[in-house]
Amino acid sequence: MINGSSSEKSTVRLKGVREGLWVTLDPNQPVDILKADLTKLFAQAKHLTHNAHVILDTGIFDAPKSLTDELTRFLKDKFHVESVSPPKQETTERQPQTLQKYDMDHSWRRQASDALIIAGRVRSGQKIQARKHLIVLGDVNPGAEIIACGDIIVLGSLFGTALAGQSDQEDAIILALRFRPIQIQIGGIVAAGLPESGSKTAEYAHVENNAIIVEDYLTSNPFNRFTWPEIR
Amino acid sequence: MAGNTLTQSRCSLEGKVIVITSGKGGVGKTTTTASIGAALALEGKQVAVVDMDIGLRNLDVVMGLENRIVFNVIDAIKGKCKIRQAAIKDRRIENLYLFPASQSDNKDVVKPDEMVRFCKMLRKEFDYILLDCPAGIERGFENSIAPADEAVVVCTPDISSIRDADRVIGLLYAKSITPKLILNRIVPDMVARGDMLSHQDVVDILSIELIGLVRMDDQVVVATNTGLPLVLQKDSTAGEAFRRIAQRLNGQKDIPIQIPQSTKSIWKTIGQKLGLGK
Ligand SMILES: Nc1ncnc2c1ncn2[C@@H]1O[C@H](COP(=O)(O)OP(=O)(O)OP(=O)(O)O)[C@@H](O)[C@H]1O
Ligand SMILES: [Mg+2]
Numbered sequence: 001m002i003n004g005s006s007s008e009k010s011t012v013r014l015k016g017v018r019e020g021l022w023v024t025l026d027p028n029q030p031v032d033i034l035k036a037d038l039t040k041l042f043a044q045a046k047h048l049t050h051n052a053h054v055i056l057d058t059g060i061f062d063a064p065k066s067l068t069d070e071l072t073r074f075l076k077d078k079f080h081v082e083s084v085s086p087p088k089q090e091t092t093e094r095q096p097q098t099l100q101k102y103d104m105d106h107s108w109r110r111q112a113s114d115a116l117i118i119a120g121r122v123r124s125g126q127k128i129q130a131r132k133h134l135i136v137l138g139d140v141n142p143g144a145e146i147i148a149c150g151d152i153i154v155l156g157s158l159f160g161t162a163l164a165g166q167s168d169q170e171d172a173i174i175l176a177l178r179f180r181p182i183q184i185q186i187g188g189i190v191a192a193g194l195p196e197s198g199s200k201t202a203e204y205a206h207v208e209n210n211a212i213i214v215e216d217y218l219t220s221n222p223f224n225r226f227t228w229p230e231i232r
Numbered sequence: 233m234a235g236n237t238l239t240q241s242r243c244s245l246e247g248k249v250i251v252i253t254s255g256k257g258g259v260g261k262t263t264t265t266a267s268i269g270a271a272l273a274l275e276g277k278q279v280a281v282v283d284m285d286i287g288l289r290n291l292d293v294v295m296g297l298e299n300r301i302v303f304n305v306i307d308a309i310k311g312k313c314k315i316r317q318a319a320i321k322d323r324r325i326e327n328l329y330l331f332p333a334s335q336s337d338n339k340d341v342v343k344p345d346e347m348v349r350f351c352k353m354l355r356k357e358f359d360y361i362l363l364d365c366p367a368g369i370e371r372g373f374e375n376s377i378a379p380a381d382e383a384v385v386v387c388t389p390d391i392s393s394i395r396d397a398d399r400v401i402g403l404l405y406a407k408s409i410t411p412k413l414i415l416n417r418i419v420p421d422m423v424a425r426g427d428m429l430s431h432q433d434v435v436d437i438l439s440i441e442l443i444g445l446v447r448m449d450d451q452v453v454v455a456t457n458t459g460l461p462l463v464l465q466k467d468s469t470a471g472e473a474f475r476r477i478a479q480r481l482n483g484q485k486d487i488p489i490q491i492p493q494s495t496k497s498i499w500k501t502i503g504q505k506l507g508l509g510k
Contacts, residue, residue: 121439124398141437143395159437 012037016131016149020053027063042079048131049079057087170207179203246355250362251380255396257367259388260416263452265364266294270461271478273328277359282331284376285366289333296459297330306334309350339371344378351379383411389429416446424494444477446470447492
């Protein structure tokens with residue numbers, strides 16, 4: 001989750017979800033403050049906002065239609081989002097999906113891509129944020145930062161900083177063919193300065209008992225235990 | 233462009249602007265600018281070197297020209313003098329001119345588009361215009377890369393220099409400038425012992441075209457103190473490396489890059505030579 005500057009409290013929160021960008025805001029705040037906070041967050045997540053579907057969540061309060069209309073117009077004009085809609089009631093319970101998951105022939109059909117796939121070297125000072133999963137075909141240099149709400153997969157060397165499962169998904173993984181990050185985070189757990197393992201094969205990090213563990217991917221592949229292929 | 237290629241190559245070819253940059257301070261930008269500038273001039277080119285480190289001028293000292301400064305680059309940009317008046321001719325090398333920085337001004341006195349206009353005029357007079365960029369990535373850097381056609385990134389084999397070079401490389405690519413790499417201050421014995429990153433380690437991370445490897449060389453300091461250009465010194469390994477870099481920049485692509493060798497470890501030397509052929 002991306003919050004506004006950490007020092008002052010933002011009236012708006014932004015989180016990447018399967019459907020798009022989930023914006024939570026307090027409709028009782030003055031509209032100018034809401035707009036300013038939205039601008040701050042959306043500007044930070046620039047590459048995600050274009051043509052995005054925005055879900056406008058006003059929490060326990062009901063927002064007047066005039067406010068949602070105004071914010072919708074604002075987001076469309078200023079950040080070129082595709083649509084703005086209220087949250088659907090059933091999104092919290094996903095009964096039908098669980099059933100669908102085991103229907104091997106059909107479960108993937110309606111799945112639009114949740115992964116941001118980028119090719120190239122991510123250099124020092126560059127920062128890439130993915131709404132859900134992030135796949136980098138290339139190296140991530142020291143001083144570069146890659147952030148995802150879901151998993152991070154680097155098909156190359158990971159030397160920089162990687163934050164997966166932001167902000168609270170501790171089931172996320174970080175995988176790299178060469179795993180030498182300066183720092184990683186999964187959910188809220190931080191691991192810094194991991195010692196050189198000297199491993200020549202792909203390694204991945206995951207959370208076990210509130211700690212980040214790094215293991216050889218091929219020998220301890222955690223997903224082999226799944227009974228069915230699942231959508232991440 | 234259609235037309236007579238011969239006249240084109242003679243008259244209408246404008247000079248090339250090359251920025252020498254690094255991000256980190258003290259890695260050898262000024263040394264590189266002075267040396268490559270001198271070497272290109274020795275190749276017969278018309279060369280201008282411009283000290284962009286406004287407020288902290290250095291290049292004049294390294295070139296031994298500090299006592300000739302009357303006008304500086306800011307005066308020329310702001311129209312306080314003619315461009316010719318600000319150009320200081322080198323004492324020894326024909327065709328080499330220095331535009332010194334101003335020592336009193338602040339980097340903000342120039343804007344990137346003013347630099348572009350200034351360099352446009354220099355291009356008509358010179359074959360090569362080398363800009364000695366200040367450390368950092370602020371206004372002085374922006375001013376220096378705005379007019380640049382090419383960039384040379386100077387880096388030393390240490391982690392923080394590499395980190396900053398990498399940042400600068402990203403910023404250069406963002407401006408559609410393809411940077412080339414010089415690795416400076418290499419100590420072959422330390423590399424052989426594993427106490428210094430090898431040039432291969434650095435190239436692996438930065439992954440841009442390498443155009444030269446320059447040793448740590450006492451002659452660099454001697455050159456600065458005596459004002460005798462490094463590239464004119466007979467026994468300077470660094471001077472020799474810079475001469476070859478200048479030739480490479482000048483289009484002689486087939487000049488091989490020499491890997492500084494440790495004097496002690498003969499086996500390493502042979503190993504690296506074998507490795508090169510791969
Ligand atoms: N190959 C070398 N061997 C030995 N000394 C060197 C070498 N290259 C540079 N130096 C020394 O390192 C110091 C810094 O070099 P230089 O002034 O060229 O760096 P710079 O990048 O221009 O610094 P700044 O960022 O301050 O402008 C100088 O004292 C110079 O003599
Ligand atoms: Mg300098």
